[in-house]
Amino acid sequence: MAEALRRPELVCPAGTPAALRTAVEAGADAVYCGLQNATNARNFPGLNFTVDDLNASVRFAHDRNTKVLLAVNTFPPAGKFGLWRDAIDVAAATGVDAAIVADMGVADYAAQTYPSLRLHLSVQAGASSPEAIRFYCASFGIKRVVLPRILTVEEIAAVHRQIPCEIEAFVFGNIGLMAEGRCSLSNFATGQSTNMDGVCSPAGAVHYEGDRVGNLTTRLGPFVIDRFTNGENAGYPTICKGRYGCAARNEPYYAFEEPVSLNLSALLPDLMRAGVTALKIEGRQRSRAYVKQVVSAFRRAVDEVATGRNAALADLIALTEGHRQTEGAFGSKRWR
Amino acid sequence: MALTASKKSEITLGSVLFNWPAERWRDFYFRIADEAPVSTVYVGEVVCSKRAPLFAPFMPEVVDRLKAGGKTVVLSTLSEVASDKDRQLIESVCAATDHLVEANDASALYALKGRPHHVGPFLNVYNEGTAAFLVRGGARNFCLPPEMPATAIRNLSTQIRHPDITVEVFAFGRVPLALSARCYHARAHGRTKDSCQFVCEDDADGFALNTLEGQPFLAVNGIQTLSYEYLSLAAEVADLRAMGVSRFRLSPHSCDMVAVTSIFRRLADGALSGGEATAMLRASIAERLCNGFYHGKPGFACVSTD
Known part of the structure; x- marks a missing residue:
């Protein structure tokens, strides 16, 4: 019989305003999205938000007690910094609950210009050690770090004890095999x-x-x-x-990995015990039907685990790519 | 407006990225110390903390010999930091306060903040905002990410022009493309990172991954993936000089690196043209050359600048 655990925030993907509404209605505690340009890491045609979309979506989500996080998590090449500065300005003006940043220049601009704008450190920053995370916290007042998918749950617990900010961890979706933000x-x-x-x-x-x-x-x-x-x-x-x-x-x-999806549903209690504040679902490029299914299933599972019940997660397996799944680096050092 | 290059061109030698047997590693640096026309030599394990103890016993004599040869020695740090062993390695390298240290991860920046240091090619410095922030923390030299195109290099270099700050580009060798938690050298041999038995020692320049059509594509070096091709920015050195880039980093391979450093030195001195230098490199390297990233093209591409 599992003990009751603190209920983590469920952070869900929104590639479009419609997907955002779907995720909110399916039980997301927070949704994350990006603008229609290179300032976020899912810069695909037909995806993402205009400033008007974002304004309306923030109202919709806030009315339903759900947070909106804006991903400004790519790296501006010199000469194009203005586009990223504009994205941070939009984050501040639309009243999103946090901006998710990766580039030190962008983080510095945000911290200096909008001291009250909450900053999360994107997985793209690749901050995997307590020292790296402390560096970002001390430099930019980062409130939450999205951990790279290279750590075991045990290592996450150790990191948690040594940093001054919250931890968000990926639990489900398509995973890249390389260290995030460091792959060309x-x-x-x-x-x-x-x-x-x-x-x-x-x-x-x-x-x-x-x-x-x-x-x-x-x-x-x-x-x-x-x-x-x-x-x-x-x-x-x-x-x-x-x-x-x-x-x-x-x-x-x-040579790198079989085509599998990340599914940490079986590790949910361990992740919660490790001190993870927020659980993140990947998939801003996915359909509304997918978002609805995954978010609803994780909503149920997280609530069940938090109240000490055993979670039934079999239906999540069918949603994974090619019906095969992995716990990646999270489960064991043997994966490496 | 044409910019006048104000700083003297320097040829630098990056850390050996591969797992060379310790004696070979030592002898390589001894020869560099005695014969190579380079101003700065980066030394230290960048890819895998498991390798560091293998050559650690030779480190003091290598550093001494390089200094005796008139080289500035910069200690380079690990590019990916996950385990406690990784963290300890970073901590011990950064504790060497009598040396300049190059940070390749934010963990090292944490240790080096407030003291002059170098920023390596594995840290994401793509723009003036990031560079200015790091300069405030003590950064004095930036080796830019190899995927940066000329336009961004020019913009960055122009905006941070300062007598005490130097800009360096990765100018020769297999291009570092990705890092992972997983060891692909071990995986190729049916092992894992913990049970690797240092199988990476067998491949002095990494091993090639070929597509299903047999086309050479990438090279694997432990947790690191590199290009199959060898980068050469020999033909671009003059343009880079005009942009204010003053340092050119050559990445060690099993080919004759003294010859490679000499080619770049003569090129920087105007004794060779870009075309002549490229032809000489082509003659001494079996693999294709590439320079696509610089020209805003796919990295594997070889763009002719004639």
């Missing part, structure tokens, strides 16, 4: 940067090639990322989930 693989193949342009594997560089017997080859730029036999569930080509050959292997293999 996609730029290497496509010429568009995850850090500077806010996009990994841009659709314009993705190619699907079928042959006569129904096999499908996926490419990013000129590089083959994977190949699927007729009927296999073909994944979207991202470099860290591709299949490659090397001298030490006779057969091509997933």
Whole structure:
């Protein structure tokens, strides 16, 4: 019988105003979103918010006691800093509950200009040690850190004891295998940067090639990322989930990771015990139906765990990419 | 307006990113100390804290020999910090107050704040706001992220122009592209990071990952992923000088690095043209060269500047 645990905040993705309303109604405690430009890490066509959208969405969410967090979590290249400054100005003007920042210059601007604007440190800042987190807290008054997905739950608990701010941890969704904010693989193949342009594997560089017997080859730029036999569930080509050959292997293999999704539902009690304040669900690029299903399921699960009941999470597995899931680095050091 | 380059060009040598056997590592630096025309040499483990104890016994004599050779020694720190072992390594390197230290992660910035230090290519310094903030904390040299295009390098370098601050670019070697919690060297051999048995020692320049079509694509070095191609900004040195970039970092590989440093030194002195230097590098490196990031193209691309 599990003990009652402090109920963490459930932080949910909103790629569009409609998805935001869906997440709020499905039980999110907070939603996170971005503007329609390179200032956030999901800069995809058809996604994200205009300033008017954001104003209306903040009203909608606040009326229902839900927080709105604005992701301004990419890295402005010199010469374009103004766009990020504008995004911070928008965060302050629209009354969002926090801005999620990664770049030190952007964080510095926000902290100096809007001392009352609450700042969260994005996972893109890659602050994984107590010292790194303390550096950001002391420099910019960061109130919450979104931890990189490279730590075990045990390590998260140790970090919690050594830092002066709250912890938010990813619990569900698509995971990149590389340390966040420190990966230029996609730029290497496509010429568009995850850090500077806010996009990994841009659709314009993705190619699907079928042959006569129904096999499908996926490419990013000129590089083959994977190949699927007729009927296999073909994944979207991202470099860290591709299949490659090397001298030490006779057969091509997933050199970085199999195409799996992160699902920490089984670790929820451990994460809550580790002192995690907020649980984050990935997926601003996902449909409203997906958001509704995942948010509702996690709402139930978190409430059950918080009141000491056993959570039933089987229905979440069906939502994961290719129906396969992992606890990634969180579960055990053996994953590394 | 044409900018006059005010600082003397310096050729620097980055830390060895790969796991070279300790004696080979020592002998490499001895030869650099005696023969290479470089002003600054970065030394220390950047990729995996498990490797640091392997060459630690040779560290004092390497540092002494480099200094005797007239080189400035900068101690470089780990790029990814997760375990207590990682943190201890950062702490011990930053405790060496008689040396300049290069921070490659915010953990090191925490330890170095208020004292002059370098900022390495693994820290995200993309703009003037970040650079100005770090300068207030003691940063004196920035080695920019290798994916930065010329336009951003020019804007940044122009805006932080200051007699005491230098800008450095990664100018030669496989391009660092990503870091991970997981060791891909161990994974390729069916092991994990904890049970790796230092299998990365077998690949002096990393090992190649090829696509399903057999096309060389990336190179793996423990938790780090690099380009398969070797970056060369030899043809871009003159433009970079005009932008105010004064330091050019060469990343050590198993090829003849004394020859590579000499090529860049002669290039910076005007004794070789960019085209001549590129041709010489091409003759001594088996892999293709690349320079795409600088030109705002995919990183693997090789853009001709003729």
